[in-house]
Amino acid sequence: MNADQLYVNILEKKSFLCIGLDTDPEMIPAFLKNTELPQYEFNKQIIDATHDLVVAFKPNLAFYEKYGSKGWEALEKTCTYIKEHYPDIFLIADGKRGDIGNTSRMYAESVFYRLSCDAVTLSPYMGRDSVEPFLVKDKWAILLALTSNEGSADFQLLRMEEKGSTLFEEVLEKTSHWGTTDNIMYVIGATKAEWLRKVRAIVPDHFLLIPGIGTQGGNLEEVITNGMNKRTGLIINASRSILYAGTGHKFTAAARSATLELRQKMGSCLR
Amino acid sequence: MNADQLYVNILEKKSFLCIGLDTDPEMIPAFLKNTELPQYEFNKQIIDATHDLVVAFKPNLAFYEKYGSKGWEALEKTCTYIKEHYPDIFLIADGKRGDIGNTSRMYAESVFYRLSCDAVTLSPYMGRDSVEPFLVKDKWAILLALTSNEGSADFQLLRMEEKGSTLFEEVLEKTSHWGTTDNIMYVIGATKAEWLRKVRAIVPDHFLLIPGIGTQGGNLEEVITNGMNKRTGLIINASRSILYAGTGHKFTAAARSATLELRQKMGSCLR
Numbered sequence: 089m090n091a092d093q094l095y096v097n098i099l100e101k102k103s104f105l106c107i108g109l110d111t112d113p114e115m116i117p118a119f120l121k122n123t124e125l126p127q128y129e130f131n132k133q134i135i136d137a138t139h140d141l142v143v144a145f146k147p148n149l150a151f152y153e154k155y156g157s158k159g160w161e162a163l164e165k166t167c168t169y170i171k172e173h174y175p176d177i178f179l180i181a182d183g184k185r186g187d188i189g190n191t192s193r194m195y196a197e198s199v200f201y202r203l204s205c206d207a208v209t210l211s212p213y214m215g216r217d218s219v220e221p222f223l224v225k226d227k228w229a230i231l232l233a234l235t236s237n238e239g240s241a242d243f244q245l246l247r248m249e250e251k252g253s254t255l256f257e258e259v260l261e262k263t264s265h266w267g268t269t270d271n272i273m274y275v276i277g278a279t280k281a282e283w284l285r286k287v288r289a290i291v292p293d294h295f296l297l298i299p300g301i302g303t304q305g306g307n308l309e310e311v312i313t314n315g316m317n318k319r320t321g322l323i324i325n326a327s328r329s330i331l332y333a334g335t336g337h338k339f340t341a342a343a344r345s346a347t348l349e350l351r352q353k354m355g356s357c358l359r
Numbered sequence: 360m361n362a363d364q365l366y367v368n369i370l371e372k373k374s375f376l377c378i379g380l381d382t383d384p385e386m387i388p389a390f391l392k393n394t395e396l397p398q399y400e401f402n403k404q405i406i407d408a409t410h411d412l413v414v415a416f417k418p419n420l421a422f423y424e425k426y427g428s429k430g431w432e433a434l435e436k437t438c439t440y441i442k443e444h445y446p447d448i449f450l451i452a453d454g455k456r457g458d459i460g461n462t463s464r465m466y467a468e469s470v471f472y473r474l475s476c477d478a479v480t481l482s483p484y485m486g487r488d489s490v491e492p493f494l495v496k497d498k499w500a501i502l503l504a505l506t507s508n509e510g511s512a513d514f515q516l517l518r519m520e521e522k523g524s525t526l527f528e529e530v531l532e533k534t535s536h537w538g539t540t541d542n543i544m545y546v547i548g549a550t551k552a553e554w555l556r557k558v559r560a561i562v563p564d565h566f567l568l569i570p571g572i573g574t575q576g577g578n579l580e581e582v583i584t585n586g587m588n589k590r591t592g593l594i595i596n597a598s599r600s601i602l603y604a605g606t607g608h609k610f611t612a613a614a615r616s617a618t619l620e621l622r623q624k625m626g627s628c629l630r
Contacts, residue, residue, distance in 0.1 A: 110462070148465075151462075153465065154465045156469070163428075194422050214503065235459070236459070243526065
């Protein structure tokens, strides 16, 4: 999937929402807990209930790895289910990977081919040769730039000597030349919307993946005002506020309603 | 395991060598390829043949994730095998993880409890709250500081405005206050031994994990001269040069001899 195709999907669905599949077996309805793969059973129902309202799903790999090979099985089945039933969905492996070249190649095979994902989140710390194995046709590297957590200030906001820009600006500047607007996106923390203007000054045409809407408290309007570009250029993620919107047998209806509400706010900006 | 216990193991074994289990099913002897879990079968034999000569094993998670849940099963069994048979081994999950707090907590549970590892490699890019969930009793966070690949120059060597130090020095300086010499180590690329003196000026007492000896071409003597401290303070990793030292049924004998050779060089520095 390239940026134009992603934009077409956004227009058709009137949504640039992504649901983060941070599926915690302790938080899912009791009647699903005793199934063979509770995370998969829960995900299937969330996916069926919301797929027409979102452009992307983003499994958070840590939540599956906590359960080892069994968790990876739930992850594989979730990804296969999405790609088989809803092939237009943009599927993001949220793993914050990145290593030396021959190891990054293994991660690329894992997320792009084993899991059939379209994209993977990466840490830029190890530099160009740790990112390049992910820059393959029709796949995407989503690089951490400015994250939404408190610790983002520790290194991402440090100022560099020569240009006086911050590390995250240097990451944007440098990495944007490693690929194109068709294979690189950036993670930008929604709770730092005042920084979005700085981001757009460096990468006006790239897509941004914005976590932190919903439970983490980011402001949707501010993100849209400062971050949107001519192809929308935004994928906005919500996880817990949708997954755990309701309890018991009504969890899918509650998840759909929470998704509809967020999508409605987005749809009005796309008109 | 704390730093003193690790040092005792180093003295007893006369070795601060770590074998990286970057196990590639395409590179292992043909007679192991058609087993149920070829990576596990190969690892078991490497581990049995070398455990008395090394202080640590370091499975590289990417090599297992390439094979999805089946790969994770081989990884789990490898870790269980090591901890059951050789409990004094320091076991490192090489995954370069790191995410917001609640996600890092899941990764910590995955590597420390699901895989029974003593340590995990982490990227520092997301800052303090992404590292803290790994700073638990008797476990270790091994932070990327200066890596051995070409791309390390892209960000790690950038100079900061205020102090004029490089990003990797800032990482050492700042993160060394987040934990202690009993729960934080650093990844320092062996091929940059001239930087080791700078590293030791900031973190004289921490253990360093040094990859890049062997196939990646680092110089062992230079690392020892510039990096050793009063508790050795070094874990030196070799992967491919040991795993694939020999072929066919003689691969374990060849692996043992390659390990012995490296350990001999180390042992002489410990006297």
